[in-house]
Amino acid sequence: MQHPDFPKEVERLTYTKEYMDELLEASQRDLRAVQEKIKESMANLEYIDSSDSYINILTNSRFFELALNQKESLEAVRKKPYFARIHFQRTGENQELLYIGKTSLFHNETFEPIIVDWRSPVANVYYDGRLGDITYPVRDEVFTGHLFSKRQYKIEDGELLSFQDVDLTTNDDLLQEALTGKADVRLTEIVATIQKEQNEIIRAHLKQPILVQGAAGSGKTTIALHRISYFLYTMGEHFNPEQLMILAPNKLFIDYIGDVLPELGVERICQTTYAEYVQNATGLKLKLQNSNDQLETIVEEGIDVLPAFNIPQIKGSLFFKELLDRYIKRVEQELAELFDEDVFIEKYRIMRGSHLKRLFLEEFAYMPIEKRIERIKKVVQTEVKRKAKSVLSSLNARYEEMIGKALSGLRDPDKRRATVVKFIDERDERIPKIQAESKSAASLYMKRFEKVKIKQLYRKLLTDRFLLQELSPEWTLEQQERFLQAHLKEKWVLEDLAALYYLHAKIKGISDQWKMRVVFIDEVQDYSLFQLAALQEGLETDMFTMVGDLAQGIHGYRSLTEWESVLKLFPRANYFTLQKSYRTTIEIMNVANKILSKMDENLPLVEPVVRHGQEPTFVQSEKFDTAAISTLYESIKQHGHQSIALICKTTSEAEHYTKLLVEAEVPAEMLSEESALGRSKLLVVPSHLAKGLEFDAVILAAFDLPYFDTTIDRKLLYVALTRAMHELYLVGPSLETFLLEGK
Numbered sequence: 001m002q003h004p005d006f007p008k009e010v011e012r013l014t015y016t017k018e019y020m021d022e023l024l025e026a027s028q029r030d031l032r033a034v035q036e037k038i039k040e041s042m043a044n045l046e047y048i049d050s051s052d053s054y055i056n057i058l059t060n061s062r063f064f065e066l067a068l069n070q071k072e073s074l075e076a077v078r079k080k081p082y083f084a085r086i087h088f089q090r091t092g093e094n095q096e097l098l099y100i101g102k103t104s105l106f107h108n109e110t111f112e113p114i115i116v117d118w119r120s121p122v123a124n125v126y127y128d129g130r131l132g133d134i135t136y137p138v139r140d141e142v143f144t145g146h147l148f149s150k151r152q153y154k155i156e157d158g159e160l161l162s163f164q165d166v167d168l169t170t171n172d173d174l175l176q177e178a179l180t181g182k183a184d185v186r187l188t189e190i191v192a193t194i195q196k197e198q199n200e201i202i203r204a205h206l207k208q209p210i211l212v213q214g215a216a217g218s219g220k221t222t223i224a225l226h227r228i229s230y231f232l233y234t235m236g237e238h239f240n241p242e243q244l245m246i247l248a249p250n251k252l253f254i255d256y257i258g259d260v261l262p263e264l265g266v267e268r269i270c271q272t273t274y275a276e277y278v279q280n281a282t283g284l285k286l287k288l289q290n291s292n293d294q295l296e297t298i299v300e301e302g303i304d305v306l307p308a309f310n311i312p313q314i315k316g317s318l319f320f321k322e323l324l325d326r327y328i329k330r331v332e333q334e335l336a337e338l339f340d341e342d343v344f345i346e347k348y349r350i351m352r353g354s355h356l357k358r359l360f361l362e363e364f365a366y367m368p369i370e371k372r373i374e375r376i377k378k379v380v381q382t383e384v385k386r387k388a389k390s391v392l393s394s395l396n397a398r399y400e401e402m403i404g405k406a407l408s409g410l411r412d413p414d415k416r417r418a419t420v421v422k423f424i425d426e427r428d429e430r431i432p433k434i435q436a437e438s439k440s441a442a443s444l445y446m447k448r449f450e451k452v453k454i455k456q457l458y459r460k461l462l463t464d465r466f467l468l469q470e471l472s473p474e475w476t477l478e479q480q481e482r483f484l485q486a487h488l489k490e491k492w493v494l495e496d497l498a499a500l501y502y503l504h505a506k507i508k509g510i511s512d513q514w515k516m517r518v519v520f521i522d523e524v525q526d527y528s529l530f531q532l533a534a535l536q537e538g539l540e541t542d543m544f545t546m547v548g549d550l551a552q553g554i555h556g557y558r559s560l561t562e563w564e565s566v567l568k569l570f571p572r573a574n575y576f577t578l579q580k581s582y583r584t585t586i587e588i589m590n591v592a593n594k595i596l597s598k599m600d601e602n603l604p605l606v607e608p609v610v611r612h613g614q615e616p617t618f619v620q621s622e623k624f625d626t627a628a629i630s631t632l633y634e635s636i637k638q639h640g641h642q643s644i645a646l647i648c649k650t651t652s653e654a655e656h657y658t659k660l661l662v663e664a665e666v667p668a669e670m671l672s673e674e675s676a677l678g679r680s681k682l683l684v685v686p687s688h689l690a691k692g693l694e695f696d697a698v699i700l701a702a703f704d705l706p707y708f709d710t711t712i713d714r715k716l717l718y719v720a721l722t723r724a725m726h727e728l729y730l731v732g733p734s735l736e737t738f739l740l741e742g743k
């Protein structure tokens, strides 16, 4: 039976669309008018003074761009102008029906809100849950009101299909529907179904750092992206999108999230990886070794206990930062000694070196070293200029006086002439010399400060025995030796990046272009403490949004294994946890939870959002059988699924299986960090690369190498299992291969 409000709701939608059409027509007219103006100015370019016309073209192009943007965003939302409505009364005001959508729309004349933006303060009421008396924050104030009802709409192509009122007792149908959807091999925006605990994180204090420990599939990536959108909406006046940076684990991941940001109205923010950012910000070109090689070695050799003196871990620790601080101090001292000489022009002392040294070591100590040197050069230049003037005028005066005295004091004309000529010659020689010296004195003096070569400086630390002994008295001789031995060959690994960036920041400073003011980090468990500390100091901000999951910390041999140290590093941070998974069915999560409970981290089990699916299937097989995989793949496709992955433990296994499948003419393709995500083939994915991604169905195959009950294998397995949205198949010789028991 149709809801009694249905006709009214259709009417409202029609009204909204018609108003949008009016606006669209107007913007179409604007566009034409601007186009005409541009044409006119173009024609004028050749005849009259072209600068005016040029300015006209520029201005009109800007209008054109604005009008075009407005038109495009209107067209985009017209198909689905809003997704929810709240019946709300702010204390002391009238009751209102507010329709919530992806962007706001106001009536030009009446200023009536036709659509309210999901990021606006009042929309918080929709996400926050409860009906009845409520409070909500608007900037620094807290508003109160009463929420009578919440309604959700299903609108497709501008047509109202259905709607329903939601309260605490009804199931969130919209969410259920969103979750049964197919993985489009890309994330989508979820503004209509953001949950209360997710909303709290999206809107958490924007000026403070946040750290989120979230279960696999709890929406961490999605939330981080929505928080960016919310941030720009709320703080856009104070921040340019260019000053925001999202750090993703690899290029593949950037591609994966790439479409969501524009959908959320976010353009121009810097999306990069740590490695790429560091190279851009430092200008260093480094041929980095693949950071997964180390992981693969550990996995293939089944290593569970890492050596006590584990170099990747040391390089990611705050002790290493301390070591570099000592090194920087040493560099600073060496440079300071160069100020022992005073600044002279001819025989005149212009400035004392000790004064400059004090500027360098004390007054300007807040600046990066080379910036201090640049500043001191300016100080010297100004002082030289000022003092040279007075030296010259007193010297001129002195010669005047001496010449005058010679003229009046010497009786003998020959002697008089000779003395006067001598003084004049002397003066004429010294004055231009002093003038010339005063021009170059500052540069000449500062020449002793050569530009520091960061790569060389760092390499010295890695290879110079005496330097290392001096800087790391905590280490035994054997440890120092191990450190030196590890760096015999010049090769760069991920763990070196924080150090290079830190040295660059402290010595040269980070240029404005790369001085991001707000940072969003996904998969933060894969970072080391020093990587975070280096960024924090280089950028001089702690406005970080960090999301991650310790259960997926497959790089634990070099990165974080707990959050306490991160919270210490960011003392202002708010810490959140997300326990619900929106990705996987209950059946799949039950299997993944078995692995989670084996981990040492003692993380709580993940609660799947109530959504059932088929039980994960174990397919017993002694060896990798391409025909069986092909049949399985085809049958999954028959279920209507499109994004299907075959996840293997290691890269070499993935390469091997891809080869076999391709030879057997199964449409398979191996995923690499550089490849674009496709959906038309069976994607063969090494487990470490699957992190962060999701697929409709996952086939987990393990033959050459079973999953061992080691820290790293449990995590890799957990990552692999939690990639599946709807269907999961385990293919191998036995369930034990996947750390599961029984048949």
Ligand SMILES: Nc1ncnc2c1ncn2[C@@H]1O[C@H](COP(=O)(O)OP(=O)(O)OP(=O)(O)O)[C@@H](O)[C@H]1O
Residues within 6 Å of the ligand: 175, 178, 179, 187, 188, 190, 193, 194, 195, 198, 214, 215, 216, 217, 218, 219, 220, 221, 222, 223, 549, 552, 582, 583, 691, 692, 693, 694, 722
């Ligand atoms: N409130 C929501 N409404 C609809 N879908 C949601 C919601 N929250 C999350 N999802 C969906 O759940 C899936 C998992 O989200 P996401 O990838 O952001 O999780 P994650 O915590 O980053 O996962 P992982 O740690 O495993 O990489 C995505 O398909 C996302 O669209």
